[in-house]
Amino acid sequence: MSIASEASDRLVRYRWDVRGYDLDITLACGQSFRWRRKPIDGQSAWEGVVGKHWVRLIGNTEGIAAEVVDESADASWLETYLQLNVDHEAIVGSFPQDPQLAEALEACRGLRILRQDPWECLASFICSSTKRVAQIESMVDQMCRRYGDQLKTPAGVLPVYAFPSVQRIAGLSETDLRECKLGFRAPNLLAAARWIVEGRVSLEEIHKLSLADARQQLQMLPGVGPKIADCVLLFAYDFPAAFPVDVWIRRALAQLYFPRARKLNDERLRKFSDTHFGPYGGHAQQYLFHHFRTKRPREGMGGAG
DNA sequence: AGACAGGAGCAGT
């Protein structure tokens, strides 16, 4: 449930009584690239863009408050994005009794999986290859500034821009994208956008497919392999079993679950997720990923191979 | 200042 109240310049406020939702972890863990931390008197506040909307989010122990510029007073798009209606306890309750996962759940309490726009998510993760989160944010920001529609912001807030549509990106040149510092990712993103515009891959059809078929469809796109496909399926579609295997989760699983294994291929790790973590393996992945990546650097790195 | 970050794709085996 949300409570909306309208202020002067169409600044609409919402509030949700949701407990145990940590915006700091959720918005900064590398699943989304459009949020900036803007602390307001000690509270955790974030400004970002969701679809065609500038959004400010403020989180505290009472719940989440949102400010948007909108005349419709309908916030279902934001509730979907934040996944406020998912039964998070049921997801956590579906996990196996497992000390390694329990430690990650404890350390990353309040981490949630968002539901993003498929095109923006796909394009962002095509850009993610061999990049840190801050650099991906920079590339995405430059594309939005140059090629995205300007959005309404409240008085005193600098202009923000929507993520450019797939048609807009498809109409650019490789040089345009290289100017956004995409590097070797530029031709991949351009080709992927053109394939989608031509209908060779349909982002609208993905949700109707099985996980295996959805993976196969996305991996047809240039620059999309197993890891990026699973990121998109987990963060933008309803495939909570999608399990992105990147270098961090590879290290985490190797150390925590296969300390004696000589070789581990990614396919084996995805199968392990299915049998061990179950239908919400992707959620378990985010906890393990974030915990392993943010804990004391010495531990878990290097050492025994 | 040169290694590093770290996914996809491909050639070579």
Add this chain to the structure above:
DNA sequence: ACTGCTCCTGTC
């Protein structure tokens, strides 16, 4: 099926 290299750019 696996190994090793290349693709750009920013950071440390």
